[in-house]
Amino acid sequence: MADIIDGRAIAGRLDEETRTKVEELVAAGCQRPGLAVILVGDDPASEIYVRHKIRACERVGIRSSKYALPADTGQEELLALIEALNDDDTVHGILCQVPLPDQIDTRLVLGAIAPEKDVDGFHPVNVGRLSTGTGGIVPCTPLGVMMMLETVIDRFEGLDAVVIGKSNIVGKPIANLLLDAECTVTVTHIHTAGLPEIVRQADIVVAAAGAPELVRGFWIKEGAVIIDVGITRVQTPEGKTRLTGDVAFDEVQHARAVSPVPGGVGPMTIACLLSNTQRAARAMMLGERSRDPGIDYADLPTRSVLAGGATAGER
Amino acid sequence: MADIIDGRAIAGRLDEETRTKVEELVAAGCQRPGLAVILVGDDPASEIYVRHKIRACERVGIRSSKYALPADTGQEELLALIEALNDDDTVHGILCQVPLPDQIDTRLVLGAIAPEKDVDGFHPVNVGRLSTGTGGIVPCTPLGVMMMLETVIDRFEGLDAVVIGKSNIVGKPIANLLLDAECTVTVTHIHTAGLPEIVRQADIVVAAAGAPELVRGFWIKEGAVIIDVGITRVQTPEGKTRLTGDVAFDEVQHARAVSPVPGGVGPMTIACLLSNTQRAARAMMLGERSRDPGIDYADLPTRSVLAGGATAGER
Numbered sequence: 001m002a003d004i005i006d007g008r009a010i011a012g013r014l015d016e017e018t019r020t021k022v023e024e025l026v027a028a029g030c031q032r033p034g035l036a037v038i039l040v041g042d043d044p045a046s047e048i049y050v051r052h053k054i055r056a057c058e059r060v061g062i063r064s065s066k067y068a069l070p071a072d073t074g075q076e077e078l079l080a081l082i083e084a085l086n087d088d089d090t091v092h093g094i095l096c097q098v099p100l101p102d103q104i105d106t107r108l109v110l111g112a113i114a115p116e117k118d119v120d121g122f123h124p125v126n127v128g129r130l131s132t133g134t135g136g137i138v139p140c141t142p143l144g145v146m147m148m149l150e151t152v153i154d155r156f157e158g159l160d161a162v163v164i165g166k167s168n169i170v171g172k173p174i175a176n177l178l179l180d181a182e183c184t185v186t187v188t189h190i191h192t193a194g195l196p197e198i199v200r201q202a203d204i205v206v207a208a209a210g211a212p213e214l215v216r217g218f219w220i221k222e223g224a225v226i227i228d229v230g231i232t233r234v235q236t237p238e239g240k241t242r243l244t245g246d247v248a249f250d251e252v253q254h255a256r257a258v259s260p261v262p263g264g265v266g267p268m269t270i271a272c273l274l275s276n277t278q279r280a281a282r283a284m285m286l287g288e289r290s291r292d293p294g295i296d297y298a299d300l301p302t303r304s305v306l307a308g309g310a311t312a313g314e315r
Numbered sequence: 316m317a318d319i320i321d322g323r324a325i326a327g328r329l330d331e332e333t334r335t336k337v338e339e340l341v342a343a344g345c346q347r348p349g350l351a352v353i354l355v356g357d358d359p360a361s362e363i364y365v366r367h368k369i370r371a372c373e374r375v376g377i378r379s380s381k382y383a384l385p386a387d388t389g390q391e392e393l394l395a396l397i398e399a400l401n402d403d404d405t406v407h408g409i410l411c412q413v414p415l416p417d418q419i420d421t422r423l424v425l426g427a428i429a430p431e432k433d434v435d436g437f438h439p440v441n442v443g444r445l446s447t448g449t450g451g452i453v454p455c456t457p458l459g460v461m462m463m464l465e466t467v468i469d470r471f472e473g474l475d476a477v478v479i480g481k482s483n484i485v486g487k488p489i490a491n492l493l494l495d496a497e498c499t500v501t502v503t504h505i506h507t508a509g510l511p512e513i514v515r516q517a518d519i520v521v522a523a524a525g526a527p528e529l530v531r532g533f534w535i536k537e538g539a540v541i542i543d544v545g546i547t548r549v550q551t552p553e554g555k556t557r558l559t560g561d562v563a564f565d566e567v568q569h570a571r572a573v574s575p576v577p578g579g580v581g582p583m584t585i586a587c588l589l590s591n592t593q594r595a596a597r598a599m600m601l602g603e604r605s606r607d608p609g610i611d612y613a614d615l616p617t618r619s620v621l622a623g624g625a626t627a628g629e630r
Binding site: 107123124125126127128129130131132133134136157158160166168172175176179182183184185186187188189191192193198 | 422438439440441442443444445446447448449451472473475481483487490491494497498499500501502503504506507508513
């Protein structure tokens with residue numbers, strides 16, 4: 001039987017750490033870390049996500065403020081709010097829930113958030129820093145995946161990792177993190193030929209295709225470690241619905257370890273948002289007053305990279 | 316016999332196009348595109364590179380200005396120069412030759428160049444945009460590699476590409492471009508186990524390890540396309556030196572096509588610098604006065620991506 005990589009338990013431990021570090025900051029005379037959450041319109045799924053995030057803040061002692069704007073909010077108005085939050089010293093993290101209504105340019109809005117408060121890690125500067133291994137804020141789901149892998153893998157160097165899916169917010173950043181951890185990394189996607197054979201080479205499989213039970217038992221090498229990022233609601237034969245991952249869970253029991261759905265990556269994503277907010281607040285308040293204090297991810301396997309220090313280019 | 320991917324010839328055609336577009340801009344009443352080249356200290360190799368770049372500008376009608384600063388230049392002084400060049404409307408591209416002296420924080424300096432003038436494509440914003448396929452300026456060597464591949468490959472979708480080397484300025488951005496062209500991409504490096512077997516699966520091999528003749532004939536699948544980015548000066552048995560690539564050129568004649576060293580990627584890198592400068596000038600002077608006009612790479616295979624348009628994140 002494969003070991004279960006229990007996302008809920010790992011998230012619980014991370015929340016405990018975040019809570020401790022938040023109170024450390026407060027005890028040191030700093031402000032309580034604050035997260036501003038912006039929700040535009042009334043998409044029911046977005047409302048649920050935002051509610052979960054705000055409740056999670058309460059659990060770990062992070063102050064949260066919610067900015068609910070009507071669906072017809074203009075772009076300039078939203079940009080003005082972000083600018084005000086950028087300038088607000090009591091706000092250490094800013095999250096703008098996507099998708100945004102059509103009249104708003106998502107790329108422009110996400111790029112307007114100050115990089116040091118961009119706790120989702122979507123700002124081009126943070127994406128660029130992740131890509132070059134020069135610090136910055138790491139997006140929540142990829143960060144959670146790495147932390148989960150770290151619970152079962154001691155040494156990443158030279159392992160073969162296959163990432164299924166190349167989205168900007170999951171597949172590509174995970175590939176970057178695995179590469180920085182010195183894995184050999186293959187990124188596959190909808191146009192990939194011979195996917196089962198490619199996955200069968202892998203020591204680490206990260207499935208982020210959003211295709212229910214795409215990854216079958218015979219795709220998986222004995223002893224591989226699997227993180228299942230997919231989460232899709234599917235109809236059961238009895239007419240009910242259930243949440244299903246990208247991996248046929250029952251078929252991969254010859255793996256060394258596998259994360260379940262639900263209870264895997266999902267809880268980690270929110271825990272990483274809280275952790276990012278705490279880290280961002282710490283960097284802002286305790287960091288040396290340099291132009292670029294950077295975020296401290298010294299507790300991660302890829303710490304040498306995430307802690308920054310390399311230069312952007314040599315030639 | 317493998318076809319030769321003649322970098323000099325392709326660079327010549329690209330220069331011709333750049334020259335034509337520069338004169339188009341001038342004929343349209345715009346300023347002549349201008350490149351500012353900053354050189355700090357007296358590293359002989361850097362001096363040669365800078366001289367080559369300035370001469371290349373002359374060839375295509377781009378104005379160049381050289382700022383040679385002494386080796387003991389302070390960081391603040393350099394940053395002040397960059398700020399002045401950022402604000403100078405007659406300067407459309409800024410290039411700061413690396414390596415920089417030890418007292419200067421390279422990352423800080425490269426990040427101070429305005430992203431729209433960063434014709435090397437090293438600014439985190441440009442790295443991030445390349446990573447997410449949302450426009451930006453593409454670094455010169457990776458851009459040149461894609462253009463070379465385009466001369467022999469019509470359809471990239473689903474091809475297996477292997478990149479050897481994961482540097483920030485070559486390996487990683489090339490992997491991004493190949494991924495955006497819908498290849499299945501594997502990035503390998505010094506810690507990769509079983510490199511010959513991995514390379515033997517590849518339809519496209521980009522060798523950027525800086526290890527002379529690392530890639531041997533038996534590593535290469537019949538009909539593969541090889542771009543050799545490596546360039547190392549090695550000693551010959553006769554006591555002379557010659558430039559050698561990462562690929563054992565004579566052994567890979569069963570490939571479909573291969574780029575030589577010298578005369579391959581090298582000339583393309585400078586041609587792409589000129590092309591980037593022209594494109595940046597065009598975006599600045601002819602682009603709509605939006606906040607983010609973007610660079611036009613519509614002539615590239617990955618045009619849908621490089622032209623921008625996608626948003627940085629959805630969930």
